Amino acid sequence: MIPAPRLAVPALAALALLSACGQGGGAPAAATAPPPTEVDVITVATGAATLTQDLPGRLQAYRSADVRARVEGIVEKRLFTEGSDVKAGETLFQIDPRNYAATLAAAKADVEAARLVVERYRPLLAMKAVSQQEFDAAGAKLKQAEAALTRAQLDLDNTRVPAPLSGRIGRALVTEGALVGRGEATPLATIEQVDPIYANFTQPGADLLRLREAVKAGRWKRAESPQVELVLEDGSVYAHPGRILFSDLAVDATTGAVSMRAQFPNPRHEILPGMFVRVRFPEAVAPEAIRVPQRVVQGGAGGQFVLVVGEGDKVAMRPVRTGGMSGGDFLVTEGLKPGERVIVNGLQKAPPGATVKPVPWQRPAAPAAPVAPAAPSAPGAKG
Secondary structure (H helix, E strand, O other): OOOOOOOOHHHHHHHHHHHHHHHHOOOOOOOOOOOOEEEEEEEOOEEEEEEEEEEEEEEEEEEEEEEEOOOOEEEEEEOOOOOOEEOOOOEEEEEOOHHHHHHHHHHHHHHHHHHHHHHHHHHHHHOOOOOHHHHHHHHHHHHHHHHHHHHHHHHHHOOEEEOOOOEEEOOOOOOOOOEEOOOOOOEEEEEEEEEEEEEEEEEEHHHHHHHHHHHHHOOOEEOOOOEEEEEOOOOOEOOOOEEEEEEOOOOOOOOOEEEEEEEEOOOOOOOOOOOEEEEEEEEEEEEEEEEEEHHHOEEEOOEEEEEEEOHHHEEEEEEOEEEEEEOOEEEEEEOOOOOOEEEEEOHHHOOOOOEEEEEEOOOOOOOOOOOOOOOOOOOOOOO
16 A cells, blocks of 8 residues: 655645635734824904014113223222123222322412412502502412312312213223323223113114005004014013104115114113114004914915815915014914914924814913012103
8 A cells, every 4th residue: 555645744834824814714904094183273363463563773772981081190990890880970990199199289388378478468458568469469379279279189089080870881991000091081991871771773664654554544553552572683572661762753865764762671681782683663553453373374486375274174275465463473464264273383294185183272471571670760861
């Protein structure tokens, strides 16, 4: 008898696996679909909004004065710390006073001698022992001696160089041992008062015309508040609002702009003269306006657009047109209607046509202004 052929062990294992698959008969389960992307949205609504414009400008000290030597001499001492706050009248430099002290002593002696001559001539004039002319000459010499004494006292006082105003003093322009005051009033340092502080800026004349036309047509109302905000170089808004002091009555022929000035409190000396800033200036009030955060509006080849969440929570691209700013928001004049949902956060994860999960966006609260210690009020400029 011929024995039946044997199957190898690997072949048997393969047959068993195929048999098990045939008995299962079911297809593999489909992969689970990912949940819709969550995006923050705002619901468009109309309301009154103040139109603002960010105008470039620079900060300037409220008051500035050069400390100068009024008499000639050698600087003996510097009596202040560079970069510190000084008070008006505080002595900053000491110039060698010895020559002026000697001149003052000689002037006092001259006055005393001249006074004795006048007193001696007075009874002699009554007795006609001296003439009226001699007595008058003695009186004139006394007055000259007294004038010389006053000048000598003033020169001695000027050897102590005082601060002309209160403020922050910069670096010293001379050192001990320097000869100052020869032929001119040598500058020694500069003091700047920076609380409050000025912001000088300009507004294009064309913007003024546009504002007047919009107000005249009734689309806008003129903003009555003179309060302005300061936007720093890093984009943050300065904690203390300021006020408009003045604007020029004429347009500069070379720049086509109107010069303006605002004043801001600076109790902590956080902002300094020379810094570049933008002044957020209120122009008008739009009674029925749609405003959206600035980052919502995007630009493309076809112009500005926003992403909205429509029916079925699907994303759609919507062309819009903006007509100015209100703080950090754009005012939308065309393209949006009240009740529509606009994506604020998650723009990169929500392409047009995608289904998303809209979540109401909460506008971040404005940071509270720091509580500053009360500062003595300085005489302000007329607004």
